[in-house]
Amino acid sequence: MKSVRETLPVKPALQLGVDHDLCPGCGEPLALRMLLEAIEELGCAQRAIGVVGIGCYTALSPLMDVDVIQALHGRAPSLATGAKRMRPDALLFTLQGDGDMVNEGLQEVLHTAARGERITCVLLNNGVFGETGGHMTATTVIGQRTKNSIEGRDAAYHGHPILIGDLLAQQAGTAYAARGSVHDAAGVARTKRLLRRAFETQLDGHGFSFVEILTMCPTGWFVGTAKGPGYLAEVLAPVHAMGELKRDGRYVSSAELRAARKT
Amino acid sequence: MTRTLMEGSEAIACAAIAAGCRFFAGYPMTPFTELLEQMARKLPAAGGVCINAESEIEAVGMTWGALATGARAATGGTGQGLALMQESFSEITRAELPLVVFNMARGQGDYFQATRGGGHGDYRHLVLAPCDAREAVALTQLAFDLADRWRNPVLVYGDYLLAHTAEAVEIAAESFPPLPPKEWAVDGSLGGSGRSRNLNPLGMQKGRKGIEPEPFWRRLQAKHDAMAEREPRWESDATPDAELVVVAFGTLARFARHVVRELRREGARVGLFRPITLWPFPSRALRDACAGARRVAVLEQNAGQMIDDVRLALEGRVPVIPIGGISSDSAGFGIGPLLDPDEVRTRIEGALAPHEVSR
Numbered sequence: 054m055k056s057v058r059e060t061l062p063v064k065p066a067l068q069l070g071v072d073h074d075l076c077p078g079c080g081e082p083l084a085l086r087m088l089l090e091a092i093e094e095l096g097c098a099q100r101a102i103g104v105v106g107i108g109c110y111t112a113l114s115p116l117m118d119v120d121v122i123q124a125l126h127g128r129a130p131s132l133a134t135g136a137k138r139m140r141p142d143a144l145l146f147t148l149q150g151d152g153d154m155v156n157e158g159l160q161e162v163l164h165t166a167a168r169g170e171r172i173t174c175v176l177l178n179n180g181v182f183g184e185t186g187g188h189m190t191a192t193t194v195i196g197q198r199t200k201n202s203i204e205g206r207d208a209a210y211h212g213h214p215i216l217i218g219d220l221l222a223q224q225a226g227t228a229y230a231a232r233g234s235v236h237d238a239a240g241v242a243r244t245k246r247l248l249r250r251a252f253e254t255q256l257d258g259h260g261f262s263f264v265e266i267l268t269m270c271p272t273g274w275f276v277g278t279a280k281g282p283g284y285l286a287e288v289l290a291p292v293h294a295m296g297e298l299k300r301d302g303r304y305v306s307s308a309e310l311r312a313a314r315k316t
Numbered sequence: 317m318t319r320t321l322m323e324g325s326e327a328i329a330c331a332a333i334a335a336g337c338r339f340f341a342g343y344p345m346t347p348f349t350e351l352l353e354q355m356a357r358k359l360p361a362a363g364g365v366c367i368n369a370e371s372e373i374e375a376v377g378m379t380w381g382a383l384a385t386g387a388r389a390a391t392g393g394t395g396q397g398l399a400l401m402q403e404s405f406s407e408i409t410r411a412e413l414p415l416v417v418f419n420m421a422r423g424q425g426d427y428f429q430a431t432r433g434g435g436h437g438d439y440r441h442l443v444l445a446p447c448d449a450r451e452a453v454a455l456t457q458l459a460f461d462l463a464d465r466w467r468n469p470v471l472v473y474g475d476y477l478l479a480h481t482a483e484a485v486e487i488a489a490e491s492f493p494p495l496p497p498k499e500w501a502v503d504g505s506l507g508g509s510g511r512s513r514n515l516n517p518l519g520m521q522k523g524r525k526g527i528e529p530e531p532f533w534r535r536l537q538a539k540h541d542a543m544a545e546r547e548p549r550w551e552s553d554a555t556p557d558a559e560l561v562v563v564a565f566g567t568l569a570r571f572a573r574h575v576v577r578e579l580r581r582e583g584a585r586v587g588l589f590r591p592i593t594l595w596p597f598p599s600r601a602l603r604d605a606c607a608g609a610r611r612v613a614v615l616e617q618n619a620g621q622m623i624d625d626v627r628l629a630l631e632g633r634v635p636v637i638p639i640g641g642i643s644s645d646s647a648g649f650g651i652g653p654l655l656d657p658d659e660v661r662t663r664i665e666g667a668l669a670p671h672e673v674s675r
Contacts, residue, residue: 066508067507067508069510069522069523070523072525073525074525074526092507093508097504097507098507098508099504099505099506099507099508100504100505100507101504101507102385102502102503102504104381111518111520112525112526114514114516114520115514115520115521115522115523115524115525116523117512117522118507118508118509118510118512118522119504119507119508119512120502120503120504120505120506120507120512120513120514121502121512121513121514121515121516121522122380122381122384122411122502122515123411123514123515123516123517123518123520124377124380125377125403125404125407128373128374128377128380128404130377131369131373131374131377131378131380131381132377132378132380132381132384133381134367134377134378134381135339135341135367135377135378135379135380135381135382135383135384135385135389136381136382136384136385136502137381138339138365138367138378138382139338139339139365139381139382139385139386139387139389140385140503140504143385143503143504144504160370160371160374161370161373161374161377164370164374
């Protein structure tokens with residue numbers, strides 16, 4: 054009799070293994086799996102080029118069986134721009150964290166969106182610099198404890214979080230923007246649908262597309278492994294509200310998504 | 317042979333396109349602006365793309381992405397703009413991508429930046445310093461060839477004078493020995509095969525966890541050592557009887573060459589040595605050229621930068637004196653009073669004078 058591990062597809066075809074160095078309870082391997090499955094399902098395995106930023110997820114790039122360009126912290130959208138302009142038929146995506154995209158790389162992702170660059174930027178947002186051990190980023194929510202906002206993020210002292218999805222969705226060059234999560238099974242399945250729509254937007258030549266994925270970081274949140282999904286739902290998700298922020302030319306703000314969830 | 321009168325900026329743009337450059341990104345800043353303008357005007361017609369980036373940081377990033385696909389691509393700026401690009405220069409060198417960079421500098425104060433760089437870690441760039449538009453056309457094409465051959469960035473050091481002086485040049489694609497196919501370039505085609513590529517400055521490899529920086533960096537160092545051995549280029553106009561050898565680079569060397577020839581016609585025992593590659597610095601050739609000299613005078617338009625390399629090359633065998641210096645116009649664009657044959661003559665004559673004490 055076969056064991057469960059032998060009969061279930063434990064990894065997508067575009068993933069070279071399941072062994073990685075990230076922490077227990079990390080949401081990033083789940084997000085990667087959805088990303089690779091979406092590429093595969095769209096039949097784009099032989100035309101995908103990924104540009105990977107710098108963060109914990111950088112350690113996942115050796116598992117990705119698609120062509121990869123390793124970028125500097127924050128610089129992935131520019132590299133993807135240059136690559137896409139030279140290879141318009143390729144499916145170009147970036148894989149970036151919130152520190153990478155929203156702190157150091159804010160200017161470039163914003164200009165890339167405004168230019169309507171036909172690429173898909175994927176943000177893994179856990180609200181902390183996970184790789185450095187849990188420090189505040191531009192998406193850390195008010196009240197969130199990090200190693201450099203030890204009593205919780207204080208708006209008067211540390212400033213406010215940036216809702217990057219809203220910022221990008223409002224650019225005329227952005228054709229699609231959405232925010233999902235991997236904290237529960239429904240969220241994981243929805244995230245793959247969002248990624249597929251973003252990639253389809255790119256393949257149809259409609260402009261810039263963006264998918265933000267809220268991911269668990271129990272290590273950087275200083276909670277137990279099993280408490281990660283709950284923390285994401287209770288702390289991050291109420292601010293970085295999930296849903297489609299832009300589709301078919303219509304922008305729906307995070308505030309509107311939040312209000313819709315309450316009613 | 318068709319020669320056309322054009323400014324250096326246009327000549328460089330034409331030469332880059334003739335060499336197969338199909339992607340360019342930059343951010344306007346005097347005196348680099350016209351090169352960007354020319355690329356924006358000419359590249360689309362050649363089937364290429366030129367992007368006016370949001371800053372020099374993004375310009376070099378876009379070029380990095382284009383290079384990764386195997387395209388010939390370039391960026392540029394002034395030294396100020398290149399200062400912003402340094403982090404990427406380091407990483408692109410480690411990712412072994414054939415970047416070509418044009419520094420249309422404000423004078424010669426970027427010698428250290430060009431030859432030492434401001435980026436992190438151990439890395440080297442080939443640096444070519446043309447003295448006029450005709451040579452800029454040749455060296456621009458050479459830059460693309462060398463970048464591909466070594467899979468290493470090449471910097472072309474120009475300035476305001478080069479960018480804005482109109483000269484008669486001939487633009488024709490030069491032929492170079494064949495290059496190996498760019499099998500490393502990403503095109504997506506190997507996805508799912510288990511052999512997909514990872515253009516990685518950290519030494520990461522597909523299917524392998526972690527990084528092994530030391531062997532990776534040692535291999536790069538060996539490549540840079542080979543470049544240092546094989547790529548020095550220079551012009552030597554130092555006759556064996558020359559008592560004084562003047563060392564100068566770039567457009568200022570053109571003034572020096574003119575004055576040295578003039579003085580020699582008048583009987584002075586003076587010669588000229590012009591490094592064409594600033595890195596690798598042609599140290600051995602300089603030692604040979606100065607074998608019979610009593611003094612070496614370094615003419616450079618800065619507070620004294622190349623003079624370090626001259627002294628390192630000569631290892632104390634010959635006294636080395638600076639005869640250049642900071643020289644600027646009122647806007648800081650590097651068009652100073654030193655760029656004048658009479659002024660250069662005065663400085664070289666001073667170095668020839670027997671009472672001159674070496675500093």
